[in-house]
Amino acid sequence: MWSVVPPPAAAQVRDAFGVEVGELRPHPGGFEADAFTDGRWFVKLWRQQPDSDAALALTAELAARGIPVPAAQRTLDGSYTSAHLGRRYALFPFVDGRQATWDDADAIAGAMRAVHGIAGLLLPRTDMDEWCVEVLRDRRDHPWIADRRDEVMANVDRLEAVIERARAIDVPHVVCHHDLFPHNVLVDRDGRVVALLDWGGTRLAPREHDVFTGLCGPDPVRFLNAYGTPRLDLTHLEYARLARSLHDLAARIDNQVDQHGINTWGFDLLRRVDADLELARPFCDR
Structure with a gap:
C-alpha cells in the first residue's frame, strides 16, 4: 500500500527549481502520484516511476503549439524532477479548473x-x-x-x-x-x-x-x-x-x-x- 507523505518544503523547491512557493496543500492526485498546490504552483509527487525528462520536456513543446498543457518547470541543474523522501517530483504552473466528467x-x-x-x-x-x-x-x-x-x-x-x-x-x-x-x-x-x-x-x-x-x-x-x-x-x-x-x-x-x-x-x-x-x-x- 502507498503511504501518505507531506509535500516538499518551500526551501526544497526553491533550491531545486529556483521558484518561490507558498504553503503547499494536498490536491486531488491520481493512481500514480500525490499532488499539492499553493494556488500558483502544482507539485506532482510520483509514487513509483516518474515521467521521463523527455516526456516532461514535451509539455513545453505542446504548450508552444497552442495545446492547453501546463509546461513542466526545469530544475536549476537542467533536469525536470527533484527528490523528496525517496520519490521524484515535478513542478508545474497551477491551472484553475474543475476535473472533467x-x-x-x-x-x-x-x-x-x-x-x-x-x-x-x-x-x-x-x-x-x-x-x-x-x-x-x-x-x-x-x-x-x-x-x-x-x-x-x-x-x-x-x-x-x-x-x-x-x-x-x-x-x-x-x-x-x-x-x-x-x-x-x-x-x-x-x-x-x-x-x-x-x-x-x-x-x-x-x-x-x-x-x-x-x-x-x-x-x-x-x-x-x-x-x-x-x-x-x-x-x-x-x-x-x-x-x-x-x-x-x-x-x-x-x-x-x-x-x-x-x-x-x-x-x-x-x-x-x-x-x-x-x-x-x-x-x-x-
Missing part, C-alpha cells in the same frame, strides 16, 4: 482531435508490447482474481491475438496521449478545456489508441460523433480498449492497491468490450 465528452473529443492534428514531433512509436500480460499470467492465482482466473486468462489470450492482428494492419500514426480520460482533463465553468494533463505515456500511435477512451464512457456514440473522425480501424480499437482494462486490473494487483477498482476499472469494463465495439462498428472501415 463524461458530461464534457464533446470538449474532450475536440481536444483529442487537436492533439492528433499535431505534426512534426519526434516521439517514440508504439510497439504494443504489453507488460500486463506477464503480470496477469504470473499472478493469476492472486486472491483478488483467483475466483475469476479463467475469465482473466481468456482476456489475456485475446489481447495477445489482437496485438498480432493489429501489428499487421498499417494505419496512420499520430500523437497519442494514451490516457485522455476525463480525470486528465480540466475544464472551466463554461466547459471549455483549459488543461490536458499527464503526458508520460505519449507516443506516435494509431489514433484508435486514444479514441478508445470514448468507448469506456456512458455514450460512446456521442464521443465518436464529437471526435468527427474519418473511418476508424476496429482491430486497433479492440486492442486499445481491451489492453486498458487489463492494464487497470494488473496495476492494482501488482501494487496491492485499490481492490475495489479491480471490479470498476477491471472486470466491469472488460465485460463491456464487445458491446462497446459493436457501438463503434459503424464508425469503422473494418
Whole structure:
C-alpha cells in the first residue's frame, strides 16, 4: 500500500527549481502520484516511476503549439524532477479548473482531435508490447482474481491475438496521449478545456489508441460523433480498449492497491468490450 507523505518544503523547491512557493496543500492526485498546490504552483509527487525528462520536456513543446498543457518547470541543474523522501517530483504552473466528467465528452473529443492534428514531433512509436500480460499470467492465482482466473486468462489470450492482428494492419500514426480520460482533463465553468494533463505515456500511435477512451464512457456514440473522425480501424480499437482494462486490473494487483477498482476499472469494463465495439462498428472501415 502507498503511504501518505507531506509535500516538499518551500526551501526544497526553491533550491531545486529556483521558484518561490507558498504553503503547499494536498490536491486531488491520481493512481500514480500525490499532488499539492499553493494556488500558483502544482507539485506532482510520483509514487513509483516518474515521467521521463523527455516526456516532461514535451509539455513545453505542446504548450508552444497552442495545446492547453501546463509546461513542466526545469530544475536549476537542467533536469525536470527533484527528490523528496525517496520519490521524484515535478513542478508545474497551477491551472484553475474543475476535473472533467463524461458530461464534457464533446470538449474532450475536440481536444483529442487537436492533439492528433499535431505534426512534426519526434516521439517514440508504439510497439504494443504489453507488460500486463506477464503480470496477469504470473499472478493469476492472486486472491483478488483467483475466483475469476479463467475469465482473466481468456482476456489475456485475446489481447495477445489482437496485438498480432493489429501489428499487421498499417494505419496512420499520430500523437497519442494514451490516457485522455476525463480525470486528465480540466475544464472551466463554461466547459471549455483549459488543461490536458499527464503526458508520460505519449507516443506516435494509431489514433484508435486514444479514441478508445470514448468507448469506456456512458455514450460512446456521442464521443465518436464529437471526435468527427474519418473511418476508424476496429482491430486497433479492440486492442486499445481491451489492453486498458487489463492494464487497470494488473496495476492494482501488482501494487496491492485499490481492490475495489479491480471490479470498476477491471472486470466491469472488460465485460463491456464487445458491446462497446459493436457501438463503434459503424464508425469503422473494418
